[in-house]
Every structure is written in C-alpha cells, then in structure tokens.
Amino acid sequence: MQRRQRQAQRRRQRRWRWGLSGGFLLTALLLIGGITTQRSAPTTSNPLEAMENLFIGPRVHYGLQTAWRTQLAGRSERVSIALYSAQTGQLYTRTNAAHHQFHMASTVKVAILAGILRQEKGHLTAQEKALATRMIENSDNAATNLLFEDYLGGQAGLQATFAAFGMTHSTAHKAWGLSTTTPADQVRLLNQIYFSSDQLNDQSRAYLRYLMAHVATDQQWGISAGSDSFALKNGWLPYGKDQWIINSIGYIDGPGANDYTIAIYTDHNPSMASGKQLVEQLAQVTRQAMRRLDD
Numbered sequence: 161m162q163r164r165q166r167q168a169q170r171r172r173q174r175r176w177r178w179g180l181s182g183g184f185l186l187t188a189l190l191l192i193g194g195i196t197t198q199r200s201a202p203t204t205s206n207p208l209e210a211m212e213n214l215f216i217g218p219r220v221h222y223g224l225q226t227a228w229r230t231q232l233a234g235r236s237e238r239v240s241i242a243l244y245s246a247q248t249g250q251l252y253t254r255t256n257a258a259h260h261q262f263h264m265a266s267t268v269k270v271a272i273l274a275g276i277l278r279q280e281k282g283h284l285t286a287q288e289k290a291l292a293t294r295m296i297e298n299s300d301n302a303a304t305n306l307l308f309e310d311y312l313g314g315q316a317g318l319q320a321t322f323a324a325f326g327m328t329h330s331t332a333h334k335a336w337g338l339s340t341t342t343p344a345d346q347v348r349l350l351n352q353i354y355f356s357s358d359q360l361n362d363q364s365r366a367y368l369r370y371l372m373a374h375v376a377t378d379q380q381w382g383i384s385a386g387s388d389s390f391a392l393k394n395g396w397l398p399y400g401k402d403q404w405i406i407n408s409i410g411y412i413d414g415p416g417a418n419d420y421t422i423a424i425y426t427d428h429n430p431s432m433a434s435g436k437q438l439v440e441q442l443a444q445v446t447r448q449a450m451r452r453l454d455d
Contacts, residue, residue, distance in 0.1 A: 224252050227446065251344060275312050318332035383424060387443075395408075402427040
C-alpha cells in the first residue's frame with residue numbers, strides 16, 4: 161500500500177512539472193485536435209496525464225531497446241520479442257532474425273481457446289471447460305487435440321482465428337504446435353484478452369485470464385521472471401534443425417500504470433535449460449526497464 165502511494169505521489173509530481181513546462185505545447189496540441197494514440201491504447205480524460213504518457217514513450221523505447229540489444233549481442237539463437245505498454249499505448253519489438261516466423265509449440269493453446277470462446281460466445285460446456293483447464297493450466301496435449309479437432313475446426317478453424325484477431329503473420333498447421341507466428345501477432349491476441357476486444361466478450365476474456373494466471377507451478381517460468389503478478393503460457397519443443405524451441409507469452413501487472421503484454425520466441429537453443437535461461441534473462445531486463453519508468 162505504501163509503495164503504491166509513493167508511486168502515485170511521484171506521478172502527481174511529474175504531472176505538475178509537465179503542467180508548468182509543457183503548458184504551451186499542451187494547449188497547441190489540444191487546439192489542433194488532441195493527442196492521438198494507437199487504437200488499442202488506453203484513454204484518459206486528464207490532459208496532463210495524456211501529455212505525460214506522450215513523453216514517456218521515447219523513454220520506454222530507449223530503455224527496452226538498450227536492454228534487449230545488450231542481451232542479444234553475440235547470440236547464435238534466433239530470438240524475437242514484442243511488448244505492448246498499456247501506459248504508452250505503443251508496441252515495442254526487437255529481433256535478431258528478421259522475417260523469421262517461429263513455431264508456436266504450446267503457446268498456440270491460447271489462440272485455440274480464444275477461437276473456441278469466440279465461436280461459442282463464451283458459453284462452454286462442462287466438457288469443454290474441463291478440457292480447456294487441462295490445456296492451459298497443465299499444457300495437456302491430449303486435451304488440446306480434442307479441442308483443436310472437435311471444437312475449433314482443426315487447421316482451418318485455427319487460421320480463421322488468426323484472421324479474426326488480426327494475426328496476419330501467423331499460419332496454422334495441421335499439427336497445431338508447428339503453427340508459425342511472430343511475437344507481435346501474439347501481443348495482438350494478448351491485448352484482446354487483457355485490455356480491450358472486439359472479438360471476445362467480457363466473460364470469455366475473464367476466463368482466459370483466470371486460466372493463464374493459474375498454470376501449474378512447474379510451468380511458471382519464462383516471462384514471469386522478476387515479476388510477482390503475472391499470467392502466462394509457455395511452449396517448448398525439440399524440433400529438427402530448430403533444435404529446442406522455447407517460447408513464453410503473457411501479461412505482467414507492472415508497478416504503477418506499467419502493465420504490459422509480452423511475447424518472447426526463440427529457437428536454435430542447444431537445450432531446454434539454456435532456452436529457458438535466455439527467455440528469463442530477457443524477461444528480467446524487460447521488467448527492470450519498465451520498473452525504472454515509475455522511479
């Protein structure tokens with residue numbers, strides 16, 4: 161409680177400073193039609209808060225890119241990361257494998273359930289709920305097979321799900337774990353779950369958030385590193401020339417207003433352990449960079 165009060169006080173002080181130094185600029189922006197953000201960005205009725213968020217964006221970009229560049233320097237693994245900041249309404253990305261699409265492994269299970277919930281408007285049967293719980297919380301592949309084939313509609317149903325959620329760089333495969341994607345596409349899906357949606361009703365979104373917040377304890381690694389409040393789904397798969405595929409997607413309840421969705425995809429990892437370590441190192445430096453915004 162005291163920590164949140166201190167954070168709120170610091171934000172009020174920053175707004176007061178922006179009010180003094182940025183008053184003229186704020187007036188000019190308002191006169192020409194207001195401050196614009198991405199469509200999924202949170203809105204605020206407080207013009208000083210809007211101005212503060214406008215100037216925070218470059219700080220976020222610099223902090224994240226610096227941290228990510230350092231972590232990826234000299235890496236032989238293929239790595240890509242995307243993050244959406246609720247505070248700035250912006251998407252931030254970095255990769256050392258331009259134009260590469262990553263196999264999704266078990267992270268595709270979030271899209272599978274989102275597609276079924278969209279089709280059925282959140283009204284799942286008791287059997288569907290039991291299968292969904294096993295698929296998300298325990299990463300049960302047998303449950304996923306049933307949901308994928310019998311309820312979503314297989315490969316065609318998954319591709320339709322990608323299209324509905326604007327995931328234009330994702331391709332469904334008949335073997336669901338070999339479907340390909342980009343972290344930015346995954347963040348688009350996560351934003352529909354955690355921030356606002358034109359495809360899922362509130363009941364569906366709440367259900368997905370609940371399951372992702374209750375994954376089995378032995379699967380609470382990945383983007384959760386360095387965070388106390390999170391929801392996630394991981395994927396891991398040894399696959400041919402890709403060696404170990406290690407992926408992690410989810411939501412971090414950040415300090416102050418620094419909530420964010422994040423997706424990290426990697427392959428060419430020599431082992432599962434090294435891939436997990438890489439993902440968690442990226443997650444930790446990301447968390448540190450986002451935390452500094454509230455100092």
